[in-house]
Amino acid sequence: MQAVVLTSTNGPSCLKIKEVETPSPMPGEVRIKLVASALNRRDYWMTRGGYPGTQVPCIPGSDGAGIIDKVGEGVNSSLIGKEVILYPARAWGENEVYYGPDFRVLGMPDQGTFAEFICSPAGDVYAKPEHLNWQQAAAIPLAGLTAWRAVVTQAEIHLGQKVLVTGAGGGVSTFAILWCLYLGAEVYVSSGSAEKIDAAKALGATGAENYQDPDCYKKLHEQSGGFNAVIDSAAGDALNSVLSTLLPGGRYVFFGSTAGGPPDGLPMGKLFFNHIRIQGTTMGSNTEFKNMVHFLNSNKIKPVIDSAYPLSKAIEAHMQMEVFGHTGKIILLNDAVG
Secondary structure: EEEEEOOOOOHHHHHHEEEOOOOOOOOOEEEHHHHHHHHOOHHHHHHHOOOOOOOOOOOOOOEEEEEEEOOOOOOHHHHHHEEEEOOOOOOOOOOOOOOOOOOOOEHHHHHHOEOOEEEEHHHEEEOOOOOHHHHHHHHHHHHHHHHHHHHHOOOOOOOOOEEEEEEEEEEHHHHHHHHHHHHHOEEEEEOOOOOHHHHHHHHHHEEEOOOOOOOOOHHHHHHOEEEEEEEEEOOOHHHHHOOOOEEEEEEEEEEEOOOOOOOOOOOOHHHHHHHOOOEEEEOOOOHHHHHHHHHHHHHHHOOOOEEEHHHHHHHHHHHHHHOOOOOEEEEEEEEOOO
């Protein structure tokens, strides 16, 4: 089969289309003929050696959707022909609070989804939502689940609450906006791009400010009256300004720290007197994935797609991600399909 192989860590140009052995399902597994996959920031950082534990060569990719074409021993053959999406990891474990010692995200060290075929435990595939096309279905897994755990499990967002989503435009932040809106929350955003601010407003965001404005978070606080929760992935110099927008009892949930820690430390007194909760988070469990897909199906939610490339143009797709030139998800289509 053809696959995108990361051969070294000197950037997206190190991604090569290669002929590799087609996998066969082990007992308890199914094989999926992939129709589409999607990029995540993790995939880009791997090309730069910036993701912890990056090993090459590897086949990246955590998001995928396709058709089961073969089953391993012990798996019902009636699954052949089913259209599915993949849980984007392996071996979360039994503890819903935190993943187990064998947990790993698809795409290194395990084979990822930037390929024509992939094998998966039968319990890690879920029916493709019928209201979605292949591109939309492939967009869901990692970004959707990361946002779901941040919004639902950690921030506990519900009807009538006010939420700030920082850095609007990326895959996870766009899903966070969607989940919050469909849960009945009032959403505000920050972004460094006027185009991405307009896109967030088009989705339903109530207010937005450009974070390049030093008064960005002061203005958002004044507009909203304060937030019940903030969903963030940057931290950095702006963190204390972001924290100051929270109402007493508010939750600051972050799934990344691309800008590092706050250079002046944290206002510990203000945080504990106001019962502010600071919560780190990553992607979630199989249970959360199942709940997310049910919510998406029930509300007929459609992911935001920025662009689609054939698998053979994986370098160009990663270069688009490198310059943050996207809103929503970037898709790869198997050449035979796209």
